[in-house]
Amino acid sequence: MRVRRCAHLMFEPREALQFDLDSLVGGGDGLRTELSLLALVPHNRQEIAVSVAEAALLARVPCTTWTDLETLAATHDPDGIHSLIARGLLIADDADHAADRARDDRVREANWHTLSAVQHYFGCWDGVRSGDETRRAGYVTLQDLIAKLGEPPPPAQEHSSAAARLPLPPPQTSDFDDLLRRRATCRNFDTTTALAQTELATMLHRVFGAQGTLQINGGGDTTVIKRNSPSGGGLHPTGAYVIARHVQGLACGLYHYRPLEHALEPMRGLAQDEADDLALRSVAAQAYFAAAPVLVVLAVRFPRNFWKYRNHAKAYRVTTLDVGHLSQTLYLSATDLGLGAFITAAINEIEIEQAFGLDALVESAIAVCGFGHRAAQRETPEFDPRGLVWRTDGTRTR
Ligand SMILES: Cc1cc2nc3c(=O)[nH]c(=O)nc-3n(C[C@H](O)[C@H](O)[C@H](O)COP(=O)(O)O)c2cc1C
Structure with a gap:
């Protein structure tokens, strides 16, 4: 059997803060820091926890050429190699791992940039209800957001004083x-x-x-x-x-x-x-x-x-x-x-x-x-500050 590293892979050292009663009782801040190392693999959209030794092994296996398993096993822990194959981090060329190999091949053949593949596939949602979290946190309106987060950065960047600005002529207008x-x-x-x-x-x-x-x-x-x-x-x-x-x-x-x-x-x-x-x-x-x-x-x-x-x-x-x-x-x-x-x-x-x-x-x-078609009456807010779509009583302008 031969193996190669999956086409795209990134490591993320992740830090999570956990509540810790012992720390609180002992006069601490009640928090425990948990560190983990995650392998982010776009071809199966999985974050896979790995050890530093596994990450080091992966770094030593080429992803473009195949390496004979026996050659690799002569210098690395065979169980560790098989565990990486089972988790799809190392791709094997045998029949048992054909499904993983096919997925890896499809991402490989798509010519992704690794960072982009990770960004895209780890940004995908399944079963998410947008707004639930912000509603729970009490962020519903822009006013709520400002009250919790302070003022946002201004609508445009300022690079000079007002006196230095060059006023432009009024814009032409048309039906457009x-x-x-x-x-x-x-x-x-x-x-x-x-x-x-x-x-x-x-x-x-x-x-x-x-x-x-x-x-x-x-x-x-x-x-x-x-x-x-x-x-x-x-x-x-x-x-x-x-x-x-x-x-x-x-x-x-x-x-x-x-x-x-x-x-x-x-x-x-x-x-x-x-x-x-x-x-x-x-x-x-x-x-x-x-x-x-x-x-x-x-x-x-x-x-x-x-x-x-x-x-x-x-x-x-x-x-x-x-x-x-x-x-x-x-x-x-x-x-x-x-x-x-x-x-x-x-x-x-x-x-x-x-x-x-x-x-x-x-x-x-x-x-x-x-x-x-738009409803006759507005129920949900829209951004129409000039009242071109909705009248103030919530009826449509046209
Ligand atoms: C890429 C993109 C994503 C957006 N996603 C949402 C959304 O998830 N929910 C929503 O209510 N509006 C969404 N909007 C609409 C914006 O809230 C809206 O464009 C903005 O408030 C300005 O209003 P306007 O489009 O009427 O000028 C999105 C707009 C863009 C361009």
């Missing part, structure tokens, strides 16, 4: 400014009105559709698509996975949007209560967002971007910036159609990926957006 100003994150969806299919089609086409294509003859069949948003390397690795809850003439369920054909691929039919439940779990229990008739998961196919930006320190950042651009195009497209829209990154990626059957090592959710 009106559209930009009316954009506001919607937390009040009309739960009775279905979205028309043409509204859904227009939104998907404007935001995710191919507005033009370029064929490149490089021996294969490479198609480059143009969207209404920029994308790092022009690669557009972001896919649109639709949770359709309430669309006229469209069965409730999960779909994938095909940007070139402007068509939906049905992935799974859902009963209404299943779709409602998935929507709520997807947005980590933010009920005001789950009420949107359509939610769209923005999932990045990392190997597509990393095909060009291999093991690149900026590549992951670029993919998340792409998602941000798509979300602004989605907001503006919705505002233009008289719809409300939202984005949230407080999402349960793992539940979303399971529901759609996505292989997270290839394609993973970064954000969830949604859109639909």
Whole structure:
């Protein structure tokens, strides 16, 4: 048998403070510090406690080439080696460890930058209810936050005195400014009105559709698509996975949007209560967002971007910036159609990926957006200081 270290691995020395009655009784501060060393392994999203000796052994096993197990066992504790294999930190080339090897191969082949892989896979949630912790801690409004945390840093940095500033002429305005100003994150969806299919089609086409294509003859069949948003390397690795809850003439369920054909691929039919439940779990229990008739998961196919930006320190950042651009195009497209829209990154990626059957090592959710008709009456606060969406009595302006 041969072994190699898993493709991506980082060590975190972690410190946890534990309540300690003995310390308190003995006149101490009642706290005990527990130190541990964790191996962070993106291919199985696991934090694995290791000893310093195990970390030293891992540091001596190459990850690009295979080492004969017997050769390694001649200089290192064989039980320790087998324990690292069993925990997926060392990858073995035998049949018993094929599943672990396949997962490691998929992350390896995706050309991740190690820090980014750790950041992404350890930032994913499963079963989280956003806001529960802050509510428990008493942080609900901005006023609560200021009372507990003090003032936030100012809205803009100051680099000179007021006298040194150069005043600019008033900005030009056009209808576009009106559209930009009316954009506001919607937390009040009309739960009775279905979205028309043409509204859904227009939104998907404007935001995710191919507005033009370029064929490149490089021996294969490479198609480059143009969207209404920029994308790092022009690669557009972001896919649109639709949770359709309430669309006229469209069965409730999960779909994938095909940007070139402007068509939906049905992935799974859902009963209404299943779709409602998935929507709520997807947005980590933010009920005001789950009420949107359509939610769209923005999932990045990392190997597509990393095909060009291999093991690149900026590549992951670029993919998340792409998602941000798509979300602004989605907001503006919705505002233009008289719809409300939202984005949230407080999402349960793992539940979303399971529901759609996505292989997270290839394609993973970064954000969830949604859109639909706004309610007639505002119940949940929105950020609309100029009153362009809501009147002071909570009724809609248009
Ligand atoms: C990446 C991103 C994540 C966000 N996540 C949440 C969220 O989890 N919950 C929420 O209520 N709003 C979320 N928002 C919306 C912001 O709260 C909102 O954009 C901000 O308050 C400004 O309001 P506006 O969009 O109406 O101008 C998010 C916005 C962005 C850009």
